[in-house]
Amino acid sequence: MAIPRILVVDDDMDMRQMMTQFLRQNGTIALPAANEAEVRTHIDGGRVDLVLLDVMLGDENGLEICRQLRAEQDVPIIMVSALSADSQRMEGYAVGADDYIAKPFNPELLLARVKAVLSRTRRSASLVHRRNTNSFRFSGWLYDAKSGEVLSPAHIQITLSRRETALLQVLLANPHIPLTREEIATSLDVTGETQTANEASGRAIDVLVGRLRNKIETNPKDPQILKTERGVGYVFAVDVEVSET
Amino acid sequence: MAIPRILVVDDDMDMRQMMTQFLRQNGTIALPAANEAEVRTHIDGGRVDLVLLDVMLGDENGLEICRQLRAEQDVPIIMVSALSADSQRMEGYAVGADDYIAKPFNPELLLARVKAVLSRTRRSASLVHRRNTNSFRFSGWLYDAKSGEVLSPAHIQITLSRRETALLQVLLANPHIPLTREEIATSLDVTGETQTANEASGRAIDVLVGRLRNKIETNPKDPQILKTERGVGYVFAVDVEVSET
DNA sequence: TGGATTCTGTTGCACGATGTTACATAGAAC
DNA sequence: GTTCTATGTAACATCGTGCAACAGAATCCA
Numbered sequence: 227m228a229i230p231r232i233l234v235v236d237d238d239m240d241m242r243q244m245m246t247q248f249l250r251q252n253g254t255i256a257l258p259a260a261n262e263a264e265v266r267t268h269i270d271g272g273r274v275d276l277v278l279l280d281v282m283l284g285d286e287n288g289l290e291i292c293r294q295l296r297a298e299q300d301v302p303i304i305m306v307s308a309l310s311a312d313s314q315r316m317e318g319y320a321v322g323a324d325d326y327i328a329k330p331f332n333p334e335l336l337l338a339r340v341k342a343v344l345s346r347t348r349r350s351a352s353l354v355h356r357r358n359t360n361s362f363r364f365s366g367w368l369y370d371a372k373s374g375e376v377l378s379p380a381h382i383q384i385t386l387s388r389r390e391t392a393l394l395q396v397l398l399a400n401p402h403i404p405l406t407r408e409e410i411a412t413s414l415d416v417t418g419e420t421q422t423a424n425e426a427s428g429r430a431i432d433v434l435v436g437r438l439r440n441k442i443e444t445n446p447k448d449p450q451i452l453k454t455e456r457g458v459g460y461v462f463a464v465d466v467e468v469s470e471t
Numbered sequence: 472m473a474i475p476r477i478l479v480v481d482d483d484m485d486m487r488q489m490m491t492q493f494l495r496q497n498g499t500i501a502l503p504a505a506n507e508a509e510v511r512t513h514i515d516g517g518r519v520d521l522v523l524l525d526v527m528l529g530d531e532n533g534l535e536i537c538r539q540l541r542a543e544q545d546v547p548i549i550m551v552s553a554l555s556a557d558s559q560r561m562e563g564y565a566v567g568a569d570d571y572i573a574k575p576f577n578p579e580l581l582l583a584r585v586k587a588v589l590s591r592t593r594r595s596a597s598l599v600h601r602r603n604t605n606s607f608r609f610s611g612w613l614y615d616a617k618s619g620e621v622l623s624p625a626h627i628q629i630t631l632s633r634r635e636t637a638l639l640q641v642l643l644a645n646p647h648i649p650l651t652r653e654e655i656a657t658s659l660d661v662t663g664e665t666q667t668a669n670e671a672s673g674r675a676i677d678v679l680v681g682r683l684r685n686k687i688e689t690n691p692k693d694p695q696i697l698k699t700e701r702g703v704g705y706v707f708a709v710d711v712e713v714s715e716t
Numbered sequence: 717t718g719g720a721t722t723c724t725g726t727t728g729c730a731c732g733a734t735g736t737t738a739c740a741t742a743g744a745a746c
Numbered sequence: 747g748t749t750c751t752a753t754g755t756a757a758c759a760t761c762g763t764g765c766a767a768c769a770g771a772a773t774c775c776a
Contacts, residue, residue, distance in 0.1 A: 261586075387723055429763085430725050436764060437724090447764090456633065456733085456762065632733055674753085675735050681754060682734090692754090701743070701752065 230344050233269070235259045235288070236280040236306070245278065249340070262291050274301055276344055278336075279323070281307035292323055302343045306331075362398045363467040365451060367442060369394060376442075389414070390438045397452065397462035406459040407431040435460055475589050476500040476648075478513050480533070481525040481551070490523065494585070500645075500654055507531050510540075519546055521589055523581075524568070526552035537568055547588045607643045608712040610696060612687065614639060621687075635683045642697065642707035651704040652676040680705055 232249055236242040237260050246256035257274065259265045261283060269277075277295065281288040292303055305323040324343050327336060362369045366379030374391060376384045386394065392414050396405070410431050439446045453463040477494055481487040482505050491501035502519070504510045506528065513519055522540065526533040537548055550568040569588045572581060607614045611624030619636060621629045631639065641655055655676050684691040698708040 389724065428726055432763065433725070433765075439764095454763070634734065673736055674755095677753065678735075678755075684754095699753070 230275040230340075231257060232340065233257045233259055233265065233274045233277045235265055235278060235283070235291075237261065237283045238280075241280075245336070249337075265291060265295075269295070269299065269301070276340060277301055277303045278340075279303055279305055281305055304339055304343060361469045363469070364398070364401075364462075365464045369398065371395070378442075384441055386438070386441060389434055390441065393434055393438055394442075397460075398466050401462045401464070401466040404455040404458045404461045410459065431460075475520045475585075476502060477585065478502045478504055478510065478519045478522045480504045480510055480522060480528070480536075482506065482527075482529045482531075483525075486525075490581070493581070499585070500648070500650070502648065507536055510536060514540070514544065514546065521585060522546055522548045523585075524548055524550055526550055549584055549588055606714045608714070609643070609646075609707075610709045614643065616640070623687075629686055631683070631686060634679055635686065638679055638683055639687075642705075643711050646707045646709070646711040649700040649703045649706045655704065676705075 234242055234245045234249065234256050236245065242258050242260065246258050249256040265277070279288050279292055283291070288305065288307075292305060295301060295303060302324045304325045304327060306327050325339050327339055360370060360372045362371065368377040369375075370377075374386075376386055376391075376394075378384055393410065396410055396414065435452060436446075439449050439452055443449045443451055451462065451464050453461050455461055477499050479487055479490045479494065479501050481490065487503050487505065491503050494501040502513050504513055510522070514522075524533050524537055528536070533550065533552075537550060540546060540548060547569045549570045549572060551572050570584050572584055605615060605617045607616065613622040614620075615622075619631075621631055621636075621639075623629055638655065641650070680697060681691075684694050684697055688694045688696055696707065696709050698706050700706050
């Protein structure tokens with residue numbers, strides 16, 4: 227499974243920090259946000275699998291933000307509130323939240339709810355691997371998922387190793403979204419190919435990326451397709467057109 | 472998140488200074504102005520997210536300025552006044568102010584009101600990094616935001632590091648406006664993460680500025696573009712022409 | 717089965733980008 | 747002038763990444 231990315235929205239810095247830290251220690255990517263603008267940035271700019279949204283955001287209204295997100299996106303939302311009255315809870319559900327937690331909460335409970343919502347929506351599993359698609363086009367290249375063939379812009383067939391193919395698939399499924407090495411490594415294992423231990427120690431992903439670059443980049447020294455996001459990971463930086471054959 | 476730019480209009484220098492200083496300490500860019508002419512300069516010349524407008528401006532009338540701004544712009548305005556009588560308050564709203572604060576006020580209250588108005592109008596999202604603009608021209612130079620290319624007046628391509636590029640972007644978005652090191656550092660932290668690596672200890676910004684100067688100034692020893700504001704920070708001191716491609 | 721071939725992870729080094737530090741210098745305050 | 751503070755900058759330190767070389771694992775094939 228890909229690593230879930232959770233947007234933690236709370237205007238209280240201590241609270242925000244506590245929650246992000248805890249979530250990070252428990253195998254998720256926690257993205258802090260303090261207000262609506264920051265929520266926008268994350269939602270619009272990158273992938274977010276779940277939003278933990280405080281009801282009371284200073285002067286802003288968490289419920290309103292929730293309503294808006296719901297209207298335009300279908301990202302799962304868990305409302306968090308210092309008010310545990312049932313009326314509040316109902317209001318949370320009314321605006322479309324997937325779950326509701328009252329502060330102060332047991333961290334384990336939070337984790338349980340998070341896991342529940344993530345698995346319920348199966349969103350975390352849906353982001354990397356697409357189904358029912360057979361071919362991908364990107365900057366002149368063609369990858370046929372069914373046969374596994376890769377054709378260069380000059381229509382020359384390229385052979386990729388199994389691992390390289392898996393990497394390409396992960397990237398093709400997430401164009402323009404920076405993926406960390408850990409996310410890539412985890413996704414590669416999910417494909418069920420090699421079960422070997424993940425990237426605990428080393429630079430396997432780096433080397434794998436380099437090898438793929440050598441095969442699909444015109445000038446591997448100056449990659450245009452598979453770009454490096456320093457301090458983050460790698461991005462598939464071109465548009466991908468998906469066909470159903 | 473973008474740093475909000477707040478225009479502080481008050482003819483009393485102490486008051487002006489106190490307010491700008493306080494706002495700057497709280498993560499905003501505060502632009503001082505003492506009269507209508509200076510207000511004009513800022514409003515017309517650069518981005519302003521919020522105006523803090525004193526009702527009593529010597530001979531000029533804050534209410535009148537507010538009315539005019541309202542008529543032609545939709546920048547949010549908070550009226551500030553030594554007179555707390557309700558009639559005054561009503562008058563403030565009548566001319567279109569978004570909020571009203573009576574002097575003397577609690578700084579925290581001011582901050583709260585400012586945040587409230589900023590988030591309400593969602594103006595804080597219109598930030599240092601402009602969108603939908605692809606190229607910037609300044610004193611013969613050309614920076615293409617899309618490709619990241621920088622062309623010198625002699626049409627020679629210059630390569631900037633990632634950090635240098637980010638700095639240039641921040642400066643280009645704020646021509647003629649002195650930015651403190653802290654403001655710059657904050658703006659450079661696009662990730663918004665808990666980055667420990669910000670300018671707590673060091674002179675990173677100074678050195679970064681020096682490196683950018685070495686690349687874009689004709690004579691780095693006597694900078695004409697990226698000037699130092701002693702005791703303040705740095706200014707991008709030339710006009711910037713923005714194109715949409 | 718055993719050897720050849722291919723695949724893949726590990727390691728060490730190079731290199732560029734960036735932050736830190738120490739010192740020199742410029743400017744302001746007196 | 748002297749003194750103090752802010753700034754410029756060279757030199758160094760650190761970190762992330764690319765990559766060649768190596769070694770073990772997997773696969774192929776006679």
